[in-house]
Amino acid sequence: MVNRYWCGECSFKTSWRGGAEGLHRQIEHYAEKHPGTPPGGQIETRRRRAGRCPGCLLLAAIALVLLIAVAACRP
Template identity: 65%
Template sequence: MTNRFWCGECDFKTPWVAEDEGLRRQAEHYARKHPGASPVGQVETRRRVTVTRQGCLLLTAGALVLLTVVAVWRR
């Protein structure tokens, strides 16, 4: 999973990074732009969706079945 940390004081947000990297970047931002303020804001979490070999196989098989049905139907 990756996270994006949003500043509670301005429109700054980190890129999608691991949690520890996001916390570090947010703390650096607060130290630089909002000295003395505690880092607050929100955390957005994104789960990576990856296509596995099994998913590609199912997609390919589905496309072949669809093409076969269309070819038979057009005769």
């Protein structure tokens, strides 16, 4: 999973980061832009799609259809 941290005081948001890197960047943002304010806001989570390749699946389906069509055309 990767997270994106949103500032509760302004429109700042981190890029998608794994682990604690996004939280660290949010804390740095608060220290620089909102000193004395405890970090807040929201955390957006996105799950990674490991091992999925919809384009590969489409190519495999097309290859299978072509193979069946060629096999059907042979005498």
